[in-house]
Amino acid sequence: MQIIENFSLQEYNTFGIQAYAKFFAQAGTTDELLYISQQTGMFKKPHLVLGGGSNILFTKDFDGTIIKISMRGMEVVDESASNVYLNVNAGENWDDLVEYCVQQSWGGLENLSLIPGQTGSSPIQNIGAYGVELKDHFHSLEALHKQSGQKKTFTAQECKFGYRDSFFKREGRDQYIILSVTFILDKEPAINTSYAALAAELQKGGITQPDIHDIREAVIRIRRSKLPDPVAIGNAGSFFKNPVINTEQYKRLSEAFPDVVSYPDKNGIKIAAGWLIERSGLKGYRLGDAGVHEKQALVLVNYGNAKGSDIVKLAEMIRCSVMENFGVGLEAEVNIV
């Protein structure tokens, strides 16, 4: 295990932004993590915990230690007649996990196919796609409390999951390192085709009674058709969250724009931010090498040499334009560092 100085982060963030970390280390085990933190006194100085770098935008060099989480391995820790409890270490690639579960015919995670990143990051924003959120199949997680060095187990309730939200983005922000996550998987999978685009994709393929393999394949096809592959074009998925507005605001918006795309939400009405951006005339817009993806306006992209600050400038422009046109505020989903 090495602590490397002046380390390029370009390959470690899916935006492909060039930025340098003063120090960089990878932790392959919890012991290594503790060793690195003791060697560098890292937790008392500026530091950043990095997973797959698929939800992060570096706007400058990082003047501290970046610790890349690389703990691998998973095991079935319990089983009942209907469920499997699978504990997965934080450094496991998310989609490898989903693929493995589908191969085992354990249901639950298949709608979350092809989301980039690592398992340890998945509870931070309660990843979600195609009608399912992580919280729906989450049992518990184990995290290291940085200040005390103690491990703590969090239940779903303690994680306070919400839409792209959890305890770890609020009160618990920067206080814990997630070491492993335990999932509850179904031996007799319940198929979820509630997301309209998924139902349409299955129908297009003539699949009337999908199993979890069909769901995974359909989700992968939809994602490949509209989301840019970070290997080809730098991006971090949706740059903004879909805003949730109250009924009064929605009434005004839908009267002015009857075709606004919206969904019911437990906190109000969720508006498709991609629609707001597209209808602001910004789909495909470019500001140098920073751009709005031409197939999905919610995704900002790096066409090659954009700096983090160029992406931020574009995001600001979008935010102002959407506010001016629709009176709706957009909040970044991506972590801006």
Ligand code: FAD
């Ligand atoms: P990173 O970007 O490395 O880190 C994200 C945050 O978590 C940072 O604040 C980091 O400090 C913190 N962190 C990372 N690991 C740990 C840990 N072990 N302990 C404590 N803190 C930690 N997201 C969705 O929800 N749904 C989607 O459909 C979706 N689609 C995407 C499509 C594309 C093409 C891309 C590029 C991204 C997409 N995302 C999506 C966003 C992203 O994949 C998820 O947010 C993912 O969970 C981020 O994982 P990561 O390991 O890359 O995290």
Ligand code: EPU
């Ligand atoms: N739309 C447009 N123009 C666009 C994009 C979208 O009008 O350019 C409208 C369309 O009506 C479309 C609707 O918005 O039907 C929804 O689009 P899509 O199904 O692509 O989903 P999204 O709301 O844009 C969210 C998540 C994605 C997730 C998909 C599928 C957020 C912020 N984003 O996107 O997550 O994969 O749903 O569930 O909630 C991510 O978080 O990084 C991410 C990619």
